[in-house]
Amino acid sequence: MNLGLVWAPGLPVPFEYPSAGNPRVAVLLPGFRETRQVRYFDRLDNEAALRFAPEVLAGTAIQLRRIATKNRPTTVRNAVVVFTRESDPGLTEYDRDMFWDIFGVPAFEQYLSRRNRLLASECDAHEGLHIRTSSARREGWIVDPAPCACGDTRPRLMPTPGFAPSGLRLCEERP
């Protein structure tokens, strides 16, 4: 066997819950390290997911939207974490209101690399995304070094004044 030809995917990355506490998190995107509190599920209508009873859902906006229309867990009570990537414009107030309407909890954006590495993440202040790696950049966004209300001193990615993220364009799926 030639091990050199075996394709090795990237190591699973840790999932970081953006707020206080240590809730049970169902992650809908593969590639995250599983722990007692963080589990990967490709769907939430099976027995394992029901038994896990997630308090937080983490996935792309499209995945979360799909869950909402099909098999929304009634146990979600802390937050939803919305994964975005470079090609996504970022969450708008409209998107946040939509997730609030669906799940009744705040949405936190986490900006990921292609390998799910956390580039920037939103905090409880919901004012921009704290930069986690120096390479984090986003078209139409600037780096703001001003202190954040949450106390985290890391600079934040903020939409350029006048630049309005166009949102995740899920409104057409709304009933």
Ligand SMILES: [Zn+2]
């Ligand atoms: Zn903050």
